[in-house]
Amino acid sequence: MEKKLYTIIVYTENIAGMLNQVTAEFTRRMMNIDTITASSSSIEGVHRYTISLWGEEDSIQKVTKRIEKKVDVLKADYYLDNEIFFQEVALYKLSTPRIMENNQISRIIRHTEARIIEVNANYTVVEKTGATDTIVELYNEFVAQQCMLQFVKSGRVAVPRHSHENLSELLFDKDCKRKSVK
Amino acid sequence: MGKEIISGGEALMRSLIKEGVDTVFGYPGGSIMPVFDAMYDHRKDFRQVLVRHEQGAVHAAQGYARSSGRVGVSIVTSGPGATNTLTGISDAMLDSTPVVVIAGQVGCAVLGTDAFQEIDFVGITQPITKWSYQIRRPEDVAWAVARAFYIASTGRPGPVVLDFTKNAQTAMTEYEDVFVDSVRSYVPYPTPDAMAIEEAAKLINKSERPFVLVGQGVELGEAHEELKVFIEKADIPAARTLLGLSALPTEHPLCVGMLGMHGNYGPNHNTNECDLLIAVGMRFSDRVTGNVATYAKQAKIIHIDIDHAEINKNVTVDVPIVGDCKEVLPLLTELVERGNHKEWIDSFAKYNAIEDEKVTKKALNPDCGPLLMGEVARKVSEATGNRAILVTDVGQNQLMSSRYFKYSEPHSILTSGGLGTMGYGLPAAIGAKIAMPQRTVCLFTGDGGFQMNIQELGTIMEQGVGVKMILLNNNYLGNVRQWQELFFDHRYSWTPMLNPDYAMIAQGYGIPSRLVIEREELDAAITEMLATDGPYLLHVAVKEEDNVMPMTPPGATVSEMIFE
Numbered sequence: 178m179e180k181k182l183y184t185i186i187v188y189t190e191n192i193a194g195m196l197n198q199v200t201a202e203f204t205r206r207m208m209n210i211d212t213i214t215a216s217s218s219s220i221e222g223v224h225r226y227t228i229s230l231w232g233e234e235d236s237i238q239k240v241t242k243r244i245e246k247k248v249d250v251l252k253a254d255y256y257l258d259n260e261i262f263f264q265e266v267a268l269y270k271l272s273t274p275r276i277m278e279n280n281q282i283s284r285i286i287r288h289t290e291a292r293i294i295e296v297n298a299n300y301t302v303v304e305k306t307g308a309t310d311t312i313v314e315l316y317n318e319f320v321a322q323q324c325m326l327q328f329v330k331s332g333r334v335a336v337p338r339h340s341h342e343n344l345s346e347l348l349f350d351k352d353c354k355r356k357s358v359k
Numbered sequence: 360m361g362k363e364i365i366s367g368g369e370a371l372m373r374s375l376i377k378e379g380v381d382t383v384f385g386y387p388g389g390s391i392m393p394v395f396d397a398m399y400d401h402r403k404d405f406r407q408v409l410v411r412h413e414q415g416a417v418h419a420a421q422g423y424a425r426s427s428g429r430v431g432v433s434i435v436t437s438g439p440g441a442t443n444t445l446t447g448i449s450d451a452m453l454d455s456t457p458v459v460v461i462a463g464q465v466g467c468a469v470l471g472t473d474a475f476q477e478i479d480f481v482g483i484t485q486p487i488t489k490w491s492y493q494i495r496r497p498e499d500v501a502w503a504v505a506r507a508f509y510i511a512s513t514g515r516p517g518p519v520v521l522d523f524t525k526n527a528q529t530a531m532t533e534y535e536d537v538f539v540d541s542v543r544s545y546v547p548y549p550t551p552d553a554m555a556i557e558e559a560a561k562l563i564n565k566s567e568r569p570f571v572l573v574g575q576g577v578e579l580g581e582a583h584e585e586l587k588v589f590i591e592k593a594d595i596p597a598a599r600t601l602l603g604l605s606a607l608p609t610e611h612p613l614c615v616g617m618l619g620m621h622g623n624y625g626p627n628h629n630t631n632e633c634d635l636l637i638a639v640g641m642r643f644s645d646r647v648t649g650n651v652a653t654y655a656k657q658a659k660i661i662h663i664d665i666d667h668a669e670i671n672k673n674v675t676v677d678v679p680i681v682g683d684c685k686e687v688l689p690l691l692t693e694l695v696e697r698g699n700h701k702e703w704i705d706s707f708a709k710y711n712a713i714e715d716e717k718v719t720k721k722a723l724n725p726d727c728g729p730l731l732m733g734e735v736a737r738k739v740s741e742a743t744g745n746r747a748i749l750v751t752d753v754g755q756n757q758l759m760s761s762r763y764f765k766y767s768e769p770h771s772i773l774t775s776g777g778l779g780t781m782g783y784g785l786p787a788a789i790g791a792k793i794a795m796p797q798r799t800v801c802l803f804t805g806d807g808g809f810q811m812n813i814q815e816l817g818t819i820m821e822q823g824v825g826v827k828m829i830l831l832n833n834n835y836l837g838n839v840r841q842w843q844e845l846f847f848d849h850r851y852s853w854t855p856m857l858n859p860d861y862a863m864i865a866q867g868y869g870i871p872s873r874l875v876i877e878r879e880e881l882d883a884a885i886t887e888m889l890a891t892d893g894p895y896l897l898h899v900a901v902k903e904e905d906n907v908m909p910m911t912p913p914g915a916t917v918s919e920m921i922f923e
Binding site for chain 1: 481482485486489490491510542543544545666667668670671672
């Protein structure tokens with residue numbers, strides 16, 4: 178089977194030790210996580226992890242099921258890139274003197290729709306949001322212009338292309354069932 | 360009336376009593392002393408069993424749980440007390456056994472400082488539990504215990520760890536019973552899909568050679584009757600996994616034997632002959648499937664399991680039904696037509712007869728030579744009217760006793776299947792006998808595994824636990840020796856073993872024992888063992904270099920069993 182880049186979206190209760198439980202499922206299979214982003218979701222008390230990694234669908238499916246099986250995990254699904262919208266954020270710290278002497282650099286910044294968020298005599302910080310390849314492309318251009326001081330890139334955040342927030346439906350369903358049981 | 364103010368340790372006692380706990384297996388130590396102090400006032404409320412090693416505490420809790428269906432409880436201290444439970448917890452995870460392990464922990468103020476006997480127990484146990492939680496405040500005790508029992512015992516059961524900080528044990532809190540009957544992120548009993556059940560019934564109705572695989576899920580779901588009604592109506596032959604052996608009585612007319620590496624030839628052979636496999640509460644373990652690439656490729660597969668993550672894990676199936684088999688089986692029974700598969704059912708006997716000829720007859724009725732494990736197991740089973748609980752250790756003793764025992768009642772086999780834990784047997788048998796005092800509990804163990812937790816003879820002595828211990832002694836780590844013989848060119852590396860004088864050991868613990876070497880003595884010794892009130896060690900000198908047969912060699916196709 179072919180290896181592809183998958184994005185796994187996990188909703189969990191917001192409790193200590195949860196991240197460890199989720200990542201342990203990758204550790205035991207020695208699956209290397211490419212990026213991971215964890216933060217609160219649109220539902221109070223629920224955290225959302227966006228995990229990207231390369232793998233074969235069979236193993237991605239199994240690991241996703243095992244994550245969802247954890248008692249404090251509400252939901253876990255996996256997606257290919259064409260099934261989601263996704264973005265990453267990058268910060269580039271550039272040498273201000275180099276920018277001053279080479280106007281090609283400012284042209285690149287404008288051309289790529291990057292944003293300058295700090296300028297001082299020593300360095301300039303540029304922010305760029307986009308897909309991994311455009312972020313890396315910009316990085317390579319700055320390196321070619323010999324102005325790069327530091328670079329950092331976030332993991333991806335992603336939303337599925339289908340229109341509904343399926344977790345709230347799921348929670349609502351469970352709530353109804355619980356009430357009907359009682 | 361205001362709520363009562365009590366310590367966290369006392370809150371644990373009240374919470375355990377509220378859960379109906381009647382036995383705790385444990386071992387005290389520094390970080391759990393306030394809890395043991397609280398237990399002192401509850402000596403009459405539940406049985407307090409001091410084991411001799413924390414590993415024994417968890418295996419005993421497992422034996423208690425698997426024989427009775429109730430949650431087993433262990434209480435140990437932090438650090439080494441906690442780490443000694445890890446094997447038992449892992450075993451309970453792999454074999455879906457409901458146990459709650461409560462471990463002491465250093466006070467919150469010193470967490471993370473490498474304090475004396477501090478280890479990250481929640482971190483260590485997260486991958487091997489259903490839920491692992493640190494109690495940091497006394498007011499959380501009632502909730503945490505209620506949630507622990509709920510999670511351990513519902514859905515696919517499993518182990519839960521409560522890591523109880525010392526400050527939370529001593530600090531005072533208002534106490535009120537807490538009841539947990541749901542967790543919003545947890546669906547223990549998924550609603551089976553009606554379409555899938557219809558689809559399954561269609562497959563069953565048009566199948567000519569259907570075959571049911573029965574796993575421990577039937578025992579855990581108490582679906583024994585539902586299973587019988589289903590297979591009887593559809594007239595489908597059924598074989599059991601090692602852990603599901605007592606889910607269907609051995610003598611049931613549709614029972615065609617045991618699956619797996621050392622199972623029976625009929626069911627293993629016909630796995631690759633059937634046109635429909637119906638797996639009920641089993642997980643297609645590699646010990647059952649052999650080489651998955653050649654496993655039942657000709658058949659459609661229906662998989663009934665309560666755990667969604669088991670579907671398509673090892674074997675890709677055609678119709679998954681995610682749900683409790685106690686709920687699913689009657690729905691399926693309603694939709695299936697009355698079947699008649701006589702010719703197909705008879706075909707199992709044909710292959711089982713080959714096994715009988717090549718293996719079983721020789722194993723059960725040797726006319727000369729040293730005693731064999733199989734004949735001992737069958738004789739003990741029959742002497743108990745096939746009504747005993749069989750507890751095994753791991754290795755040849757396990758494979759032979761489980762093969763040759765007969766099962767007529769539910770919850771009659773306790774064995775470490777998934778983890779294959781040597782040392783499981785003795786403490787598990789203690790737990791089983793304590794949980795089910797009215798039943799005869801027969802432990803089959805080897806000279807290797809017996810010595811792995813032999814210290815628990817002390818627990819038997821102190822508690823007067825009437826376990827019948829059958830030690831099958833071949834002076835080898837027999838199963839490894841068998842593999843060395845078959846697959847490592849007879850190179851017996853680290854498997855011959857010099858044994859102690861077991862009669863003296865038993866005597867030291869005040870346990871009656873008898874050594875049997877000659878075949879003529881065996882019946883009398885078994886009678887003596889079963890007639891003895893209390894524990895008994897029957898030490899049987901069995902053939903040293905004997906092999907468990909038949910066998911599907913590792914990596915081979917399930918139907919290709921070897922007989923010698």
